[in-house]
Amino acid sequence: MSPEEILSTYGPRESMEYDVVVVGGGPGGLSTAIRLKQLAAEKGTDVSVVVLEKGGEPGAHILSGAIMDPKALSELLPNWKELGAPLNQPVTDDAWSFLSETGATRTPGIFLPECAQNHGNYIISLSNFTRWLGQQAENLGVEIFPGFTAAEVLYNDDGSVKGVATGNMGVGKDGEPTENFQLGMELHAKYTVFAEGSRGHLGKQLIAKYKLDEGRDPQTYGIGIKEVWEIDPSRHTPGFVMHTAGWPMNNDTYGGAFMYHMEDNKIAIGYVVGLDYANPWLSPFEEFQRWKTHNNIKWYFTNDQGEVNAKRIGYGARAITAGGLMSLPKTVFPGGALVGCDAGYLNVSRIKGSHAAIKTGMLAAEAAYDAIVAGRQHDELSAYPEAFEASWLYTELNKSRNFKTWFKKGLTVATLMNGFEQFVLRGHIPWTLRRDKADHTYLKPAAECEKIEYPKPDGKLTFDRLSSVFISNTNHEENQPAHLTLKDASVPVSINLAKYAGPESRYCPAGVYEFVKNEDNSDRLQINAQNCVHCKTCDIKDPTQNIVWVTPEGGGGPNYTGM
Structure with a gap:
């Protein structure tokens, strides 16, 4: 049965009314909810707020490097230290290095621009931070529904957003309701805030429906792949931050790696590849594994005899919305708003987005609260983008508006020009670079590209996807x-296999897509959806835009802790 047939047979759906429905229980969505409740308490009013979170709990699907700038958090919850926020490891040292195959060159600290400095910031687990933020929201009276996916946007007759519907539960592989079937629920609101993270399923639909990206540069993304390790105390320096560029990728491909020394002899390492890469033979996952074998990196995982003596304890992947200010869509539409990475507020030059998610959630909440107490509903919250343009966040993003675009001219040019813009001009840039192509359009035919042969994993330092x-x-x-x-x-x-050698089997970091042979020796694509970590890379990079990521049953997907 189609979703429409299921609804006509088992409907109508039950509905619940709220002042504000928030889709997504990440930093942006929870900050929206918290700020709404704060304003209601300050003004002596009542605002009903619900947060829908597709993960089994807030934080279950949250993954980031992560170094947090606490500026926005201090505005939202000034007493966050007393409240026990898990910001435990301040950054103590920054290292930015360029890797060749055999060596590394560290940039002297005196030449690091402000955007590359992390003094006053904290190395954190964003998944753990989000769990804590969810507790703060609930303490203020926010209702959180974990394990509920917002699967459909609901509209009023005038075209404004009415709310969302959660996904049906208990539908079998054949599309037929099982004995465990449960119809989804409608949540109606005066305003609906979408905070789904990068390449949000519903945010993507809203951008298309309301043409929110009209006149903007096409959005651009990266794929971030991360591991958490426990290493020998003799190799661990709490608070040490390392970023690298260069090897193992060539200078024409945007990407780089990080290593963050957390507390308790743990390190977070990760690799980011811009999804505007051209060679379909490239595998971001394999590039990450190869990066760990560089002598300057491998040292952290080995003893004095060169034997691996560290233990990998976490893995995950997530797309990153990296277009910045010039790709930022219009963030309001009748009845709702986009916040955080659902819109694309990440500052790629700083490699930070959680502070932007918190700030934009606050700004959207303030606009929604004022509208609700004024008796308005389902209109455009124009006060939200106006407040953003007057904020420190806009100033910050404006300074870095050219950062990623320079990399289309190669690593050397990008390094020189970004250094000039940020270090010499201090972000006061008299020019703006523009882009006109989406990431999926950059792939070249496989026959025109050099095939990349990756070494087999050793199961100690390097691993396979499964x-x-x-x-x-x-x-x-x-x-x-x-x-x-x-x-x-x-x-x-x-098309994909014949022309591009099946890139989905390489860009997916979870082994979801696999080309296998039929009995007659013809090829077919096997989709191992059980493996999906919800990174959204396939939805972004598929050269034919034939793959569409939709919401699975609530609670499905990764269950990150410490990531």
Whole structure:
């Protein structure tokens, strides 16, 4: 049965009314909810707020490097230290290095621009921070519904957003309701705030429906892949931060790596690859594994005899919205708003987005609160983008508006020009670079590109995808329709495999896409949806835009702790 047939057979859906519905229980969504409740308490009014979170709990699907600038948090919760926020490890040292295959060159600290300095920031687990932020929201009276996916946007007759509907539960692989079937619920609101993170499923639909990206540069993304390790105390320096560029990728591909020394002899390491890369043979996951074998990196995982004596304890991946100010869509529409990475507020030059998510959530909340107490509903919250343009966040993003675009001219030019803009001009830039192509358009035919041969994993320092997904605690109810859908089932073989050598088998960091042989030796694409870590890379990078990521049953996906 189609979703429409299910609704006509089992409907109508029950509905609940709120002043504000927030889609997504990450830093942006929870900050929206917290600020709304704060304002209501300050003014002696009552505002009903609910947060829908597709993960099993707030933080379960949250992954980032992460170094947090506490500026926005201090505005939201000035007493965050007393409240026990898990910001425990201040940054003590910054290292920015350029790697060749055999060596490394560290940039002297005196030449690091302000955007590359982390004094006053904290190395954190964003998933743990989000759990804590969820507790603060609940303490203020916010209702949080974990394990509920916002699967559909609901509209009023005038075209404004009415709210959202949660996904049906208990639908089998064949699309038919099972004995465990439960119809989704409608949540109606005066305003609905979408905070789904990068490449939000509903945010993408809203941007298209209301043409919110009209006149903007196409959005651009990266894929970030992360591991958490326990290492020998003799190799651990609490608060040490390292970023690298260069090897193992070539100078024409945007990307780089990080290593953050957390507390308790743990380090977070990760690799980011811009999804505007051209060579379909490239595998971001394999580049990350290869990076760990560089002598200057491998040292942290080995003893004096060169033997690996560290233990990998976490793995995950997530897309990063990296277009910055010039790709930022209009963030309001009748009845709702986009906040955080659902819109694209990440500052790629600083490699930080959580502070921007918190700040934009606060600004959207303030605009929504004022509208509600004035008796308005379902109109455009124009006060939100106006407040953003007057904020320190706009100033910060404006200074870095050219950062990623310079990399289309190669690593050397980008390093020189970004250094000039940020270090010499201090972000007061008299020019603006523009882009006109989406990430998926950059792939070249495989025959025109050099094939990349990656070494086999050793199972000690380097690993395969499946063993990695295992430690991400990813799980989906097996008897449900695949949430990775194809507009045309023939395209993966007839176009992607034939022309691009099947790039989905390489850009996916979870082994979801696999080309296998039929009995007649023809090819077919096998989709292992159970492995999906919800990174959204396929939805972004598929060269034919034939793959569409939709929401699975609530609670499915990774279950990150300490990531």
